[in-house]
Amino acid sequence: MEDWQEKIHLLEEGYQEVFFQERKYGLSKKSFNKGKSVKVYATELGGNNFISFNYYCTSSKLVLKPCEMPKSKVIEFLNNI
Secondary structure (H helix, E strand, O other), rough: OOHHHHHHOOOOOEEEEEEEOOEEEEEEEEEEHHHHHEEEEEEEOOOOEEEEEEEOOOOOEEEEEEEHHHHOHHHHHOOOO
């Protein structure tokens, strides 16, 4: 498991505020299927940036599905919050 994958599991369920690149984000995490599916949406408070992705734990692999952004942007966010 990579660091960013561990960060997903460590995020609290529900709403929290986090800092990324010295800016505050409102982050919401919702888990489904006993934690095997996760949806995360973070929006920059007072700005226009956002991060949105789904994460799935299947029987054979772990899958990160960014929403309308590169996977690298999501991983950078997770590694630096």
